[in-house]
Each structure stands twice: as C-alpha cells, then as structure tokens.
Amino acid sequence: MDLSTSERFRLQQLATELNATHAELIDDDRLEKWPDLFVPDCTYRVIARENHDRNLTLSAIFCDSKGMLVDRIISLRKANIFPVHSYRHILGPTRIVSAHEFKITTQTNYAVLMTRADGHTEIYNAGKYIDEIDCSEDQPLFISKVAVFDTNVIDTMMVRPI
C-alpha cells in the first residue's frame, strides 16, 4: 500500500517511539509496565536465528497473550533466581516493511548489552525485531513482536525480555 510521505513519517515515528519505550521500560527495570505496550491477544517471541532460518518455531520465550507477559514478569520477580544484571538496548532505525490501514509491519536492528554485578558490560544479544503494530489508537501497541537473535549461544540464561 502506498503511503503519502507525511503519513509514512508519522507511522515510522510512532513505531520508533514504541520501540524506544519498549527498550526503556526493560532497561530501567520498569518491567511491570512492559506488557502494557501489547494488545491483549499479542504474540511475543524471542527466537534463535538458527531456528528461525530453518522455519522451526522453537523459541527461547514464546507468549501468545498479554497475560503470559505478565506471568513472565511475576515469575522473574517471585520465582526465578539469576545473576544480578541490567540490560541496555541499542536500537537501529525502524523501517516500515508494509502497511495495511493502521496496521504496520516494521523491522528494527537491536543490540542488548548486559552489565553484571561485577561492573563488566558485554554484548549479550544482537538481532532484529520484526514487529506488527496497531497504530489505530492514540497509543500504538504491539500486535506481535518477534526478536530473532544472531547470538545463538545465550550467556548463562535469559530472564528479562529482549
């Protein structure tokens, strides 16, 4: 679908901001707010490139409802034990791949740096987001967010969303 230049810029701006907010909530450990960026029957998937490239669906994290996102965070806070660490997302430009009315598909490269309690920062996970975003309301929301990661070997564990 052809978009006017101004409409394309507007949608791209919305998608960029949504991804920036997504990164910020995770990096700042405001994880309880993170599910609010998704529609109720969303898909959130974090999948190794070696599986994605083979059309295999096995994912590190796979949620098919906003409730599952909430459960992940509650589990992180209440049940799971993991090394103390924080993330820092570095995002590339967001490109609109396709648009259908107010539903757009975008792609964004990312790198997640991890800092552990000893103060060392390392590249933890690099990949791309393939997102479907609903831009029909004031607050754009992820219908689907798929993080395909190049870093096939996960360092120790993955507890926070990517």
Add this chain to the structure above:
Amino acid sequence: MAEKALKNRGSSATADVAGYRVPYRVFTDPDYYRREQENIFQGETWSFVALEAEVPEPGDFKSTFIGETPVIVTRGSDGKVHVVVNRCAHRGALVCREMRGNRPSLECVYHQWAYDLEGNLIGVPFRRGLKGQGGMPGDFDMKEHGLRKLRVDSVGGLVFASFSETVEPLRDFLGPIVIEHIERIMCKPIKVLGDQRQHVHGNWKLYAENTRDPYHASLLHLFHNTFGLYRSTQTGKSVMDANKRHSLLYSIAASNDDAADKQAYGDSRTFDTEFKLQDMSLLKGRQEFDDGVTLVILAVFPNLVLQQIQNTLAVRQTVTKGTDGFELVWTHFGYADDDVEMQAIRQKQANLIGPAGLVSMEDGEAVEIVQRAVIGEHDAASYIAMGGDRPDDADHLVTEGAIIGFWHNYEKLVGFGIAP
C-alpha cells in the same frame, strides 16, 4: 600416576564416613581437565553426539563435539550414521565449518582434500604433481589417510560415539535401566523442533552433579513448587545403573498433596500456593505416557541428559569449554505424528525449559556461584551426604546418591589425586 592418585585421594574422597567429599580443585585445575579429555571423553566411554532425526537423509551432516574435540556426524550413502573427527588428515584443518547441512562429500577448503561421508580419503589435488613436478610420494596410500573414524552405535535413535576400541558395547555401557527409559521416550518416530544453546561459566562436572541432584529441584527451582509441577513430597525415585554411571530421576505428579507440602515446607520461600498464573494455558498438557510419569531426568555419563518435563522432550548435550565453561545444547523434539494441538502444547511448554526456561534457568546460576566460590581452592572439598554417603538408589527425592555415583566413576577414570 594412577598409583599416586590412589594414595592421595584417601584424605579427600573416602576417609570421612559421614559424607562424601570432592576436592574443589577438580573444577578449576587444568591438569584434571586434560585428564578428563583423555580418560573420559576420548577414553572408555560412549558420548552422545546426535539424534538420528538430525541427519535423516544420506549426505546430511551435523558438526558437534565430544568433550572439546570437534566431530562430524554424517548419514552415509549406505544409510548408516558415521562419526569422524573434524580434522583434515593433511595438516589438521577443520574439514566441516558449518553447523549442519547436506553434502555429497566432505572437502577441506585449505588444500581441497576430499573425503566421503564415512571419512575415507577420495581426492588429493595435484597428487601426481603438475607437469612432472611435485606430487605426493609414490607410495602414498589414500587408504592410510582418512579422517579419524569413531565407533558408532545408537539406541532409540540416540547416536553415541566412542574413541575407544576396547570400551564395552553401547548397550552394556548404558545398562538396562537407561535403555528402558531411552526407549520409553523414543517410542516412535520423532521430529526435531529446534535447538537452544547456552554458555555456562562453570565446570561441566557441576552440571553433571546438578542433573543427578533431586535435592535441589524443589528448593532452587521455585516455579515448579509454586505451581505444583514438582515437589519433594511427590512420589519420585532416584535410580542408577549397576555401575552407578548414569542417573534416572523421575516423579509422578498424581501424588501431589497440598497438606503434606504445607507440613514439609511451612512458610519457607519455596512454597507459595497463592501464586496464580494469569494465563494457565502454559500448563495445559496431555498425559502422553500410561505410567503417569511427568518428569524424567535421565543423566547419561558423560555428556547427555534426556528429559521429559510435562510434554517437553529434549536432549541436552554438554560440550566442555575449558575448566570454567561449558556449552549446553538443548535439542527439543516432538513426535512425527503430533497433531496441531500437541505441536502447540510443546511450543508453549518450551517456555519452561532451556536458558530462558521459567523452570530451569536457575541451573546456570547454580553452577556459576559454585565456580566463582571455589576458584583457587586446592584441598577444600564439598560435603555430600543427603540420604547417606553411598551411591545408593532411593525411592524418594531427598538424596544425593546419584551424585556420589558420578564421582565414583570419576575416581576410576580420572582420580582425585594430583597429576605429576
């Protein structure tokens, strides 16, 4: 060396009848690591290398490792699975640089020496020289310069390989209990669902302990407790083969008992039945086996775990990366005849296991906090005594007997003594 090992180990390993002790140096000292590569991974053992389903067609290959040695698993034109060391017979280059694929032959990129899928040398460029110059010596025999071929055998579609010409046959090495439980899970054709890899900054043997340790399960992994998937008050057993190499842990969920749990755990942090999932579909599953067993952790010496947790089926392969690191490769699978709903169940339950597993992610941290604490220790030792100081089977899960079984085998193959 062996004699010295036997003399020295007395104080650390077996003198204390009240508990079994493992000197921490075995987790950090490179001498032990070298002996393990020689005496365990290249010694009198069988290592897991692949599922047959990963190389279903002639020409299919997979690169992997036994210990730290790179190997290639191939399906030959004869339809059989072969395992060769991934090292050119010429000057030692990797022959296969990809993780997996399909090829008619294996060719080293350096000088294009070519091998068939069984590892036989079939081509050497300029073998007879060029314009009468150079070339290999006249008595050069292609048959003498193949890739190093390993012994290969499989049980239930799990492929094992060995460097040893003298090790007992695979089925004897595994023993009837392990074979029974491999065949229970591998009861029909499987379909590979994908891989997960994690690097753990700890010694591989800490993970061998972890997977033989039912004691920690309900104390470290709180997700299980919270949702009643696994509790120490469940009926469960810890069983070993006759040689105590391998460990089978299993439990039956039907035996869950809330009242008994409250009595056992009281208000400790490990028990919280108030905790409810917003989306219970995560725990939705099907009973696949008539025996009611919902959790099987089959740890096969030295490098494999075959698991069933609810409806997640997977093999976990340990690849050693020095004294203080190992890679854990999880290959998930379902059955070829899974219907759409079953495929969805397995995909969703995969959230429970692996490096991001709601249930299992803690194991990496458990290994690392030991590794970080035992750095530089020479004589200090662990203390293993839950359920006794012997490698005994138990019809409960409050035991560390299978860990002691692992170390008894380690003593035989490597020893706790100091290398010369």
